Amino acid sequence: MQLGMIGLGRMGNGMTERLREHGHDVRTYDPNVQSRTAASLEELKAQLEPQRAFWLMVPAGKITEDVFQDLLELADKGDTIVDGGNSNFHDSQRRYGEAQAKELHFIDAGVSGGIWGLEVGFCLMVGGDADPVKRVEPIFQALAPEDGYAHVGPSGAGHFVKMIHNGIEYGLMQSYAEGFEIMEHSQFALDLEQISGIWRYGSVVRSWLLELLHTAFEEHGGNLDDIAPYVEDSGEGRWTIHEAIAENVPAPVIAASLFARFASRNEINFAAKVAAALRNQFGGHAVKAVERAKAGPDPR
Amino acid sequence: MQLGMIGLGRMGNGMTERLREHGHDVRTYDPNVQSRTAASLEELKAQLEPQRAFWLMVPAGKITEDVFQDLLELADKGDTIVDGGNSNFHDSQRRYGEAQAKELHFIDAGVSGGIWGLEVGFCLMVGGDADPVKRVEPIFQALAPEDGYAHVGPSGAGHFVKMIHNGIEYGLMQSYAEGFEIMEHSQFALDLEQISGIWRYGSVVRSWLLELLHTAFEEHGGNLDDIAPYVEDSGEGRWTIHEAIAENVPAPVIAASLFARFASRNEINFAAKVAAALRNQFGGHAVKAVERAKAGPDPR
Numbered sequence: 001m002q003l004g005m006i007g008l009g010r011m012g013n014g015m016t017e018r019l020r021e022h023g024h025d026v027r028t029y030d031p032n033v034q035s036r037t038a039a040s041l042e043e044l045k046a047q048l049e050p051q052r053a054f055w056l057m058v059p060a061g062k063i064t065e066d067v068f069q070d071l072l073e074l075a076d077k078g079d080t081i082v083d084g085g086n087s088n089f090h091d092s093q094r095r096y097g098e099a100q101a102k103e104l105h106f107i108d109a110g111v112s113g114g115i116w117g118l119e120v121g122f123c124l125m126v127g128g129d130a131d132p133v134k135r136v137e138p139i140f141q142a143l144a145p146e147d148g149y150a151h152v153g154p155s156g157a158g159h160f161v162k163m164i165h166n167g168i169e170y171g172l173m174q175s176y177a178e179g180f181e182i183m184e185h186s187q188f189a190l191d192l193e194q195i196s197g198i199w200r201y202g203s204v205v206r207s208w209l210l211e212l213l214h215t216a217f218e219e220h221g222g223n224l225d226d227i228a229p230y231v232e233d234s235g236e237g238r239w240t241i242h243e244a245i246a247e248n249v250p251a252p253v254i255a256a257s258l259f260a261r262f263a264s265r266n267e268i269n270f271a272a273k274v275a276a277a278l279r280n281q282f283g284g285h286a287v288k289a290v291e292r293a294k295a296g297p298d299p300r
Numbered sequence: 301m302q303l304g305m306i307g308l309g310r311m312g313n314g315m316t317e318r319l320r321e322h323g324h325d326v327r328t329y330d331p332n333v334q335s336r337t338a339a340s341l342e343e344l345k346a347q348l349e350p351q352r353a354f355w356l357m358v359p360a361g362k363i364t365e366d367v368f369q370d371l372l373e374l375a376d377k378g379d380t381i382v383d384g385g386n387s388n389f390h391d392s393q394r395r396y397g398e399a400q401a402k403e404l405h406f407i408d409a410g411v412s413g414g415i416w417g418l419e420v421g422f423c424l425m426v427g428g429d430a431d432p433v434k435r436v437e438p439i440f441q442a443l444a445p446e447d448g449y450a451h452v453g454p455s456g457a458g459h460f461v462k463m464i465h466n467g468i469e470y471g472l473m474q475s476y477a478e479g480f481e482i483m484e485h486s487q488f489a490l491d492l493e494q495i496s497g498i499w500r501y502g503s504v505v506r507s508w509l510l511e512l513l514h515t516a517f518e519e520h521g522g523n524l525d526d527i528a529p530y531v532e533d534s535g536e537g538r539w540t541i542h543e544a545i546a547e548n549v550p551a552p553v554i555a556a557s558l559f560a561r562f563a564s565r566n567e568i569n570f571a572a573k574v575a576a577a578l579r580n581q582f583g584g585h586a587v588k589a590v591e592r593a594k595a596g597p598d599p600r
Contacts, residue, residue, distance in 0.1 A: 112503040123503035125495070127488075148501030150494050157488040161495055168479035168505050171553060175471025178551040179464045182540065185547040188427075188457040194450050195425070195461055201448030203412040203423035205468050207507030240482065247485040251478040252556040253471060260552065 001025070001138050004044045004054045006067055008033040011111065012057035014118035015084070015143055022142035041070055051078040053136050060085045060235065068095055072102055080105040080132045082139075086166070088239055089159035092127065096155035105132035108155065109140070110162020121145030125165070127158030160243075167240025167254045170233075172209055174257035180213075184223075193217035231261040301325070301438050304344045304354045306367055308333040311411065312357035314418035315384070315443055322442035341370055351378040353436050360385045360535065368395055372402055380405040380432045382439075386466070388539055389459035392427070396455035405432035408455065409440070410462020421445030425465070427458030460543075467540030467554045470533075472509055474557035480513075484523075493517035531561040 001024055005016050008030035019026045027047040029038045038044035045052065054071055058064055064085050071081050081099060083092060083106070092108035099106035107128035113120065124144045126133055133140075133151050140149045152161050183190050196214040200206050220227055237258040244251035263269075279285040301324055305316050308330035319326045327347040329338045338344035345352065354371055358364055364385050371381050381399060383392060383406070392408035399406035407428035413421065424444045426433055433440075433451050440449045452461050483490050496514040500506050520527055537558040544551035563569075579585040 112499075112505075114504060117502060121502040123498055123501055123506075125498065144498075145501040148498050148503070150491075150498045152495060153488040153490060157490065160486060160488060161483065161490065164479045164483050165499065165503060165505055167482070168475050171475025171478065172472055172505060172507070174553045175468050175475060175557075178471065178544070178549070178554050179468035179540070182467070182544050182547060182549050182551060183461065183464050185549050186460060186543070188453040188460060190453060190457065190461065191450075195452060198423055198425065198444075198448050198450045199412075199465065201423055201445040202417060202421040203448070203465060204414060204508065205412075205465055205472060206423075207472070207509070208504065209507070240479070243486070244478070244482050247482060249478070249482050249485050250560075251482060252560065253474045253553050254478050256552040256556055257475075260550075 001136075002027070002048050002053070003136075003139055004029065004038075004048050004052060005057060006030070006041070006044070006054060007057035008036060009057070009059075010115050011084075011117070012055075014115065015055075015057060015111075015122065018118050018121070019139065019142050024139065024142060041067075041074055045074055050076055051080065051135070052076070053080045053082065053139070055082045055084055055139070057084045060087045065091075072098060072104065075102075075104050077103040078105075080107060080136060082107045082109050082136060083159075084109045084111045086110075086162065086234065086236055087159050088235070089127075089156040089163060092159045093156040096128070105129065106155065107132055107136060108158040110158045110165065111143075112162065112165055117143075121148055124149040125158045125161040126151045127153050127160070128155050163236045163239050163243070166236035167251075169209075170237045170240075170257040170261070171253045172207065174253075174260050176205075176209065176213060177260075192222040229264055231264045233258065233261050237261070301436075302327070302348050302353070303436075303439055304329070304338075304348050304352060305357060306330070306341070306344070306354060307357035308336060309357070309359075310415050311384075311417070312355075314415065315355075315357060315411075315422065318418050318421070319439065319442050324439065324442060341367075341374055345374055350376055351380065351435070352376070353380045353382065353439070355382045355384055355439070357384045360387045365391075372398060372404065375402075375404050377403040378405075380407060380436060382407045382409050382436060383459075384409045384411045386410075386462065386534065386536055387459050388535070389427075389456040389463060392459045393456040396428070405429065406455065407432055407436060408458040410458045410465065411443075412462065412465055417443075421448055424449040425458045425461040426451045427453050427460070428455050463536045463539050463543070466536035467551075469509075470537045470540075470557035470561070471553045472507065474553075474560050476505075476509065476513060477560075492522040529564055531564045533558065533561050537561070 003024060003026050005012055005026050005028045008028055016026050016028055027037045027044055029036050029041060029044040038047055056064055056067055058067055064087055096106040107126060110125035111122050113122040122143045124140050126140060152158060180192055183192060196210060196217055200211055200214060241255050241258060276287045280287045303324060303326050305312055305326050305328045308328055316326050316328055327337045327344055329336050329341060329344040338347055356364055356367055358367055364387055396406040407426060410425035412423040422443045424440050426440060452458060480492055483492060496510060496517055500511055500514060541555050541558060576587045580587045
């Protein structure tokens with residue numbers, strides 16, 4: 001079937017390629033990519049026959065919102081907008097309402113698989129009304145590996161499930177991270193590349209993330225010498241904790257995983273300064289002085 | 301080669317079967333199992349030609365210690381004792397010393413794979429001296445899937461790595477557990493069997509544990525109605541935290557995963573009683589009264 005792909009970054013590009021390999025007619029638009037078939041959203045619309053399906057594969061947040069609002073103005077009645085980015089599911093529910101008001105369809109599609117999806121397929125969690133989901137289903141089925149796609153619920157459910165997926169991912173990553181740090185500090189001179197290697201076969205902790213970790217050790221060495229201990233996040237972990245709070249569900253491990261990422265970026269660690277100051281105050285315990293930069297002469 | 305397997309529980313039995321399929325001559329002893337080839341440790345010893353290899357596959361703790369001490373008395377110089385159970389690595393280091401004093405060899409082998417190992421092979425993490433490890437290697441290679449075995453270090457290293465493996469396992473399990481609980485409480489009527497199903501294909505969180513979770517939902521339904529929320533532990537998570545403390549390594553996720561298991565078994569939850577009592581004291585917040593059993597007449 002025909003699809004208009006908006007956004008040709010790593011994900012949108014891989015998805016376009018996979019869809020074309022499966023025989024779909026994908027027209028593309030990205031302001032910064034020359035391989036696009038259309039130089040504007042208007043041109044993209046003109047390249048598609050009604051009822052059209054547009055797939056947004058642009059960064060969540062302002063860019064997704066801007067393109068979505070442009071499409072709301074541009075699209076014709078009966079057209080479908082699919083958001084494949086990591087949008088907050090509350091935004092997806094709102095966008096569904098805004099689309100409905102214009103007699104457009106809106107589908108939220110959580111997409112997992114990263115840069116490997118082109119090869120093995122992307123796991124797809126789709127939320128929205130049955131009719132448009134049914135119409136776009138050939139696209140979902142081509143993108144996903146066998147049995148890797150489901151219509152999980154009404155509008156918002158797709159991005160909700162993807163949010164939880166990523167929250168779990170934070171916990172899985174931190175679990176491996178802590179285990180490997182304890183091994184790295186141990187009395188044994190362990191070969192972490194070797195250990196991550198054998199665990200891929202027959203162990204209870206085997207997983208795709210463990211395979212990636214083994215590849216990282218192969219590429220960067222067992223000490224990961226050239227990788228800084230600084231971990232970004234892109235929102236889904238935070239939202240997972242917001243939802244846990246909204247539902248009164250304890251989620252200590254996902255919360256600790258999120259906070260471990262914050263701690264990795266916390267250059268000042270004011271909490272540690274406070275704790276050290278208090279130990280000094282009540283118990284006279286020594287504090288470690290901040291080392292001054294040696295740029296100028298000693299002011300004393 | 302010849303091996304004396306001591307312990308024919310689910311693990312020892314599966315391992316014996318796998319070794320025989322690979323052509324090894326396994327003699328067996330277990331006080332409670334009729335399929336054994338020997339009715340005593342002495343008889344087992346007599347069925348093996350020197351230099352013998354004995355494999356302990358009995359519960360960690362007192363039983364392992366008792367059998368190990370019996371073997372120390374019984375075995376001849378040059379024989380090798382392999383402990384395949386989940387022993388604490390400090391005990392393995394001590395046993396190595398005790399074996400050395402009698403000119404016996406001792407190998408600690410961490411074994412992962414559970415009841416599935418017979419089919420796919422057991423991941424094996426082996427600690428000990430190079431010579432005896434080399435001698436028993438045909439056994440290790442038959443038990444493990446391809447590339448699923450390594451000699452990870454000196455005495456104790458095998459059980460140390462297995463301990464960390466299990467600590468990571470606690471974190472992985474709790475990560476999935478929290479994510480699925482948030483989904484279970486959500487505003488969407490999500491089909492958790494369906495979601496765990498599609499996540500097995502192409503998603504970042506795909507893993508063997510996720511496959512098992514999907515099987516559990518298939519067998520017990522999406523609400524796991526017949527499974528009580530009560531999680532046991534068998535020690536390795538506790539030891540992992542002991543080691544994190546010994547090495548000054550933060551391990552918040554593995555610790556929280558261990559404590560979540562304790563909480564699942566905490567029928568009284570005295571901490572919650574204390575917190576409720578304090579809210580009542582300082583803020584006059586209502587406390588929920590304990591419901592009395594309705595066995596007899598109301599005493600008022």
